Amino acid sequence: MGGQVSSVEGIAAAQQLKSHRLDFTLIDMRDAFHHNVAALRASVQPGFAQRTFIPYAETFGDSFVQGRVERVDTDRQTVVLEGGREIRFSHLILSTGTDGPFPGKFNTVATYQSAVQAYEDFIKQVQAADSVLVVGGGSTGVEMAAEIKTEYPDKKVVLIHSKIGLADPELLPSVRQQAKEVLLEKGVELLLGQKVSHLSELQLNVTQKNTVVNTDKGHSLTTDLIICCTGLKVNAAAYAASFSGCLADNGALKVNDHLQVEGFSNIFAVGDCANVKEPKMAYHAALHAAVAVSNIANSVSGKELTSYHTGNVTMLLAMGRDDGVGQFNGLKLPRCLVTLGKSRDLLLWKSWREMEQKQP
Numbered sequence: 001m002g003g004q005v006s007s008v009e010g011i012a013a014a015q016q017l018k019s020h021r022l023d024f025t026l027i028d029m030r031d032a033f034h035h036n037v038a039a040l041r042a043s044v045q046p047g048f049a050q051r052t053f054i055p056y057a058e059t060f061g062d063s064f065v066q067g068r069v070e071r072v073d074t075d076r077q078t079v080v081l082e083g084g085r086e087i088r089f090s091h092l093i094l095s096t097g098t099d100g101p102f103p104g105k106f107n108t109v110a111t112y113q114s115a116v117q118a119y120e121d122f123i124k125q126v127q128a129a130d131s132v133l134v135v136g137g138g139s140t141g142v143e144m145a146a147e148i149k150t151e152y153p154d155k156k157v158v159l160i161h162s163k164i165g166l167a168d169p170e171l172l173p174s175v176r177q178q179a180k181e182v183l184l185e186k187g188v189e190l191l192l193g194q195k196v197s198h199l200s201e202l203q204l205n206v207t208q209k210n211t212v213v214n215t216d217k218g219h220s221l222t223t224d225l226i227i228c229c230t231g232l233k234v235n236a237a238a239y240a241a242s243f244s245g246c247l248a249d250n251g252a253l254k255v256n257d258h259l260q261v262e263g264f265s266n267i268f269a270v271g272d273c274a275n276v277k278e279p280k281m282a283y284h285a286a287l288h289a290a291v292a293v294s295n296i297a298n299s300v301s302g303k304e305l306t307s308y309h310t311g312n313v314t315m316l317l318a319m320g321r322d323d324g325v326g327q328f329n330g331l332k333l334p335r336c337l338v339t340l341g342k343s344r345d346l347l348l349w350k351s352w353r354e355m356e357q358k359q360p
């Protein structure tokens with residue numbers, strides 16, 4: 001059964017395949033699962049990062065293979081890894097996710113110990129800065145600005161966003177407004193409706209005192225540290241060549257209601273790399289995984305396949321460890337509930353439980 005390219009629903013799918021007693025292989029180019037949801041806390045709070053990486057091998061043993069998938073040979077039903085190793089599959093779940101800038105994402109292939117160290121080193125840059133500019137006011141940028149201001153209230157934090165509305169456009173307007181209010185309450189300065197000019201020429205993630213930054217609206221400011229929270233891109237490298245006929249414009253795989261990649265009955269796409277019209281979230285990724293695994297089990301036993309239906313948006317934003325905003329199934333939640341349910345621990349318990357390991 002399936003060669004699988006992982007993460008959030010990689011582990012969810014693997015655990016479910018295990019419970020269905022289906023033989024599986026979990027493939028990831030890295031040696032540990034990254035609990036991405038907590039990456040921003042790991043960027044500000046010393047000692048936290050070690051809780052955000054969970055080694056695969058301890059959970060999955062020989063069912064885990066570390067390697068970069070270079071291509072999928074659909075005729076030979078084989079996944080080809082860098083270096084030439086081939087893994088055969090009867091069913092395949094693709095979940096290669098998205099890449100984006102550090103610290104929101106950690107995309108380097110490194111041991112998880114060095115990944116943890118990268119976050120600890122980054123915290124030193126944050127600590128050395130008196131002022132920080134966060135670029136991008138989507139959900140990641142909003143959470144990043146809130147995390148810094150919560151952990152280091154004396155630092156000047158500016159959030160710049162090209163649009164007027166903050167956070168994910170699919171959130172209720174009242175939730176987006178509340179995110180803005182929390183940032184202002186915490187003392188984050190907002191520069192909305194403008195973009196940093198020549199962002200690619202500026203050094204990111206390294207403290208350089210009094211760096212001058214200009215915006216396309218003629219505004220100029222100085223800052224010590226620039227953190228970029230824009231530009232998430234679907235990771236299509238593993239499959240783009242083999243599935244060129246079923247790629248959406250952003251590189252995601254077009255899927256049907258059963259999450260089968262268009263034209264393939266035994267290949268599924270889940271998580272951020274599946275072209276489903278909904279916010280790209282771990283929450284949805286786990287729901288996709290359940291559907292894909294049920295459908296593998298159903299197809300093996302000759303049962304009818306189940307369909308995936310997008311529900312109303314559920315999204316919780318941790319605004320630092322002491323505040324949060326969000327909605328559940330389309331309904332706005334009180335801030336205290338989001339804080340209790342998400343912001344304090346960032347759902348780390350869930351991933352450690354899923355991986356059947358003890359949190360350090």
Ligand SMILES: Cc1cc2nc3c(=O)[nH]c(=O)nc-3n(C[C@H](O)[C@H](O)[C@H](O)COP(=O)(O)OP(=O)(O)OC[C@H]3O[C@@H](n4cnc5c(N)ncnc54)[C@H](O)[C@@H]3O)c2cc1C
Pocket residue numbers: 005006007008009010027028029030034036037038039040067068069070095096097098099104105140235237238270271272273280281282283284285316
């Ligand atoms: C800062 C931040 C905070 C977030 N907070 C939340 C939140 O609070 N709640 C929520 O629901 N969602 C949140 N998200 C979104 C969530 O992290 C993603 O939706 C989720 O991680 C998607 O899971 P995935 O497995 O599809 O992709 P990813 O998590 O991107 O994982 C993809 C995996 O595939 C591996 N891979 C990629 N290409 C290859 C290859 N060629 N060969 C081998 N392995 C490969 C990678 O190493 C990686 O482990 C957040 C995202 C960010 C960036």
